Amino acid sequence: MSLIIKGGRVIDPVGGLDRVCDLEIDKGRIVRTGRGLSGERVLEASGLWVLPGLIDMHVHLREPGYEYKETIESGSRAAAAGGFTAVACMANTDPVNDNGSVTDFILSQARRRAAVRIYPVGALTKKLKGEQLAEIAEMKVRGVVALSDDGATPMNAEVMRRGLEYASTFGLPVIAHCDDQNLSRKGVMHEGAVSMRLGLPGIPDAAEACIVGREILLAELTGAALHIAHVSSRRSVALIRGAKERGVAVTAEVTPHHLTLNDAALAEYDTNLKVSPPLRTEADRRALVEGLIDGTLDAVASDHAPHNIAEKEVEFENAAFGMIGLETSLPLLLRLVHAGTLTPSQLVQVMAVAPARILGLPGGTLGKGVDADVSLVDPDRVFSVDPQTLLSRSRNTPFGGWELKGKAVCTLLRGKKAYEDREWKSRQKVSS
Ligand SMILES: [Zn+2]
Ligand SMILES: [Zn+2]
CATH class of the missing domain: 2.30.40.10 (Urease, subunit C, domain 1)
Known part of the structure; x- marks a missing residue:
């Protein structure tokens, strides 16, 4: 019919x-x-x-292991309500999606219960520990669309190099969560004037940029496809812009919250604003918007990170990192369209076309057939x-x-x- x-x-x-x-x-x-x-x-x-169904290439659905925060079913319903027809879900579940049986479980739950297409991202290293590579071959066979230790950064550059090389033999992009954990260790927000005033330990923008720079160099060395997750700082935007000018196979995403808010918003200590990477300065936020307009940042992804009340209604230092985003992502991006900063066509580009292209997924178009x-x-x-x-x-x-x-x-x-x-x-x- x-x-x-x-x-x-x-x-x-x-x-x-x-x-x-x-x-x-x-x-x-x-x-x-x-x-x-x-x-x-x-x-x-x-x-x-x-519009072509929107695609969110970076979400946390929490299943298996943290079903009290979200399930594949509830997360997929939130996605559909936000205008998404497909999401890629990160591997930091319990157990971690670092082998074929977890990938199988996610896909079978998706077939039975999901309202939208679910594309699992496999872990790059076992248990996201940054030591041994995960069971990449068997996950690829089952259907992972990318590899990522999101939530953590493999701190050993040699492990990252081997991960990139191995991923590229399977034609899988590596999604990098860029955070030098030695620099960011105790931080809970962006390190700067606001963190000083609020008396909260800071995370310098260099914690991100150091690793963005490292991953770009390793992508250049290996020729692997690298995707930088949730870019938050102007230094990272500059590094990615330079890499693209040199022809490195790097793509990048930015979240609606980093495009919308800056660290001044933390003045009321709202733990829902505690995210990783942190909200940075207004100059950083503007650089992200510019990067999105000029194509340095290819895609918008929510980094939808559900947590329950007990994990957020605590002191700022102790609260979990992350905010949900699937149902506010499109309306927040539409603010940029209404302001004349982004055209409707650019919005479709960053929320559907680019995610499909980067992950090699169907969709992102309304073409015949x-x-x-x-x-x-x-x-x-x-x-x-x-x-x-x-x-x-x-x-x-x-x-x-x-x-x-x-x-x-x-x-x-x-x-x-x-x-x-x-x-x-x-x-x-x-x-x-
Ligand atoms: Zn991340
Ligand atoms: Zn994430």
């Missing part, structure tokens, strides 16, 4: 398309775009953007973030009470609804 998404603004940078038209879906695939299309079912989309993973977005819908109504199992967001403009109202996976906004749904009924 064919479905027509009618009269929306269809934005597909890969196909060079940005215009108001209809989109036809049949048997779970995109058939065509055009004007005046008809079909058995119609979704009225005037005033909406019709591809699976109909589609995100319908109301760019003008004003709403207030209410942590209690989020679909994630955790509530650790600093954006509670923020008024944001624009959100996903319907997410289609292979042409089927994976999420529908309640208010939008009721309006569809009235109009049909």
Whole structure:
């Protein structure tokens, strides 16, 4: 039964398309775009953007091992509500995803319970210890799309070198969480004037930049594909820009929170703002926005990191690092679009096209014949973030009470609804 998404603004940078038209879906695939299309079912989309399903290439789904924070099911529902049709989940579960049986478990849970596509990222080293390489060959066979010790950095450069070499023989990119653990050890926020004032131990930006520089040099040495996770500082942006100019195979991502906030926000000691890498200065934040606009930073990823209340409602020093992001990622990026900083097409580029390309995934386009993973977005819908109504199992967001403009109202996976906004749904009924 064919479905027509009618009269929306269809934005597909890969196909060079940005215009108001209809989109036809049949048997779970995109058939065509055009004007005046008809079909058995119609979704009225005037005033909406019709985008390739968004892809979040960096989330923590916490299963197996930390199901009290999140599960593959709850995290995938939060993803669908945020406009995502695919996510890549990091390996720091318990047990760590460092061998084929854990990869198998994640994929079987995903098949049974997930609302969106789940792509596991395998650990680079066993138990994320940075010592011995993980069971990379067997994880690759099972379906990991990248390797990463995210949450930790292998501090031994020789281990990282071998990891990059081994990964590249399997055609897998390595995602680097760049943090010199000797420099950052006791820090809980960015080291600078604000940390001095608040009396909190700091993490210098050099803790990130040292490792960004090291990983770039090792990528250059090995020819492996390197992806830098959650870039937070202007020094790192400069290093990545220089590497790209030299032709190094490096890509990078930035989070919505690093694009939105700076360390001054920590004045109230809100532990939901405690993230790794930390929120840095306003100059850093601006450099990240610039880096995103000029393509130095290829993608936006949430680093969705659920924690329960007990892990956050403690003194700042003792709180866990991380915030959830799947349901606020798109609205926060839309702030940059509404401000004229980013075009809608650039938004699709950084939230769908680039993640698909970097991880070698299907999607990121509305081209003829591809699976109909589609995100319908109301760019003008004003709403207030209410942590209690989020679909994630955790509530650790600093954006509670923020008024944001624009959100996903319907997410289609292979042409089927994976999420529908309640208010939008009721309006569809009235109009049909
Ligand atoms: Zn990380
Ligand atoms: Zn992470």
